[in-house]
Amino acid sequence: MFVVLHPDHRNPLYLQLVAAIRGAIVRGDVTPGERLPAARDLAESLGMNMHTVLRAYRMLADEGVIELRRGRGAVVTRRPEGRAQVEAAARELADLARAHGMAREEVLALLADESPGRSR
Amino acid sequence: MFVVLHPDHRNPLYLQLVAAIRGAIVRGDVTPGERLPAARDLAESLGMNMHTVLRAYRMLADEGVIELRRGRGAVVTRRPEGRAQVEAAARELADLARAHGMAREEVLALLADESPGRSR
DNA sequence: ACCTATTTGTCCGTATGTATG
DNA sequence: CCATACATACGGACAAATAGG
Numbered sequence: 001m002f003v004v005l006h007p008d009h010r011n012p013l014y015l016q017l018v019a020a021i022r023g024a025i026v027r028g029d030v031t032p033g034e035r036l037p038a039a040r041d042l043a044e045s046l047g048m049n050m051h052t053v054l055r056a057y058r059m060l061a062d063e064g065v066i067e068l069r070r071g072r073g074a075v076v077t078r079r080p081e082g083r084a085q086v087e088a089a090a091r092e093l094a095d096l097a098r099a100h101g102m103a104r105e106e107v108l109a110l111l112a113d114e115s116p117g118r119s120r
Numbered sequence: 121m122f123v124v125l126h127p128d129h130r131n132p133l134y135l136q137l138v139a140a141i142r143g144a145i146v147r148g149d150v151t152p153g154e155r156l157p158a159a160r161d162l163a164e165s166l167g168m169n170m171h172t173v174l175r176a177y178r179m180l181a182d183e184g185v186i187e188l189r190r191g192r193g194a195v196v197t198r199r200p201e202g203r204a205q206v207e208a209a210a211r212e213l214a215d216l217a218r219a220h221g222m223a224r225e226e227v228l229a230l231l232a233d234e235s236p237g238r239s240r
Numbered sequence: 241a242c243c244t245a246t247t248t249g250t251c252c253g254t255a256t257g258t259a260t261g
Numbered sequence: 262c263c264a265t266a267c268a269t270a271c272g273g274a275c276a277a278a279t280a281g282g
Contacts, residue, residue, distance in 0.1 A: 038265080170248095
């Protein structure tokens with residue numbers, strides 16, 4: 001299988017799985033347009049529950065990394081102009097911040113808070 | 121209870137709950153800083169499962185409408201309107217960047233180019 | 241400093257629904 | 262029509278953070 005989970009008890013299972021899959025995609029182990037294993041299959045092969053895998057899949061889908069559709073499975077998103085999207089988002093953020101008179105450092109700090117992940 | 125769900129089978133339960141709670145907050149039925157009922161309590165009083173309520177809570181937390189912390193409960197976020205918008209934009213940018221596997225420093229550099237305090 | 245109750249977090253399990261191919 | 266695979270919802274158990282006494 002293309003994901004190997006080295007036990008890390010500091011992070012929940014589904015987050016480890018998210019990281020592993022994201023890594024596999026970034027490394028090119030799975031290419032855009034390719035399908036990920038069915039949640040149940042991956043769950044079984046990893047010795048975990050279907051829900052745990054589905055939760056990871058859903059999070060990746062929220063991020064736009066994969067597309068999740070009923071009956072079809074999880075497909076890695078094809079994005080031709082990825083960087084352009086990020087730049088557009090950055091510009092929008094900058095504009096908004098300026099509109100509210102926020103200092104540059106403040107925005108950078110804000111972004112840093114959002115970057116690591118979703119620990120709460 | 122402050123939420124009443126009129127059965128709507130076109131939308132899943134947890135989405136109806138999200139809408140109901142968001143509405144309650146907008147209407148001022150629950151004010152910023154106030155705590156929402158414990159997920160399990162609300163679930164019981166609405167005749168639904170804990171997980172369904174927790175899922176709604178988690179979605180609201182992702183939107184930044186409430187803060188969800190273990191052992192403390194779900195507290196309505198108190199925050200000026202503008203800052204919430206900026207935070208949403210920052211979150212979106214962070215998600216996008218993560219989706220593309222961009223390093224944090226890379227994003228920060230990108231944003232710095234677009235940020236206030238720089239003459240164009 | 242300690243203990244306890246509260247409350248969310250995670251994970252497992254099961255069942256049924258529903259879009260896709 | 263049928264198999265596949267995610268979507269939703271229910272239930273239970275234990276872990277972990279928080280708050281209060």
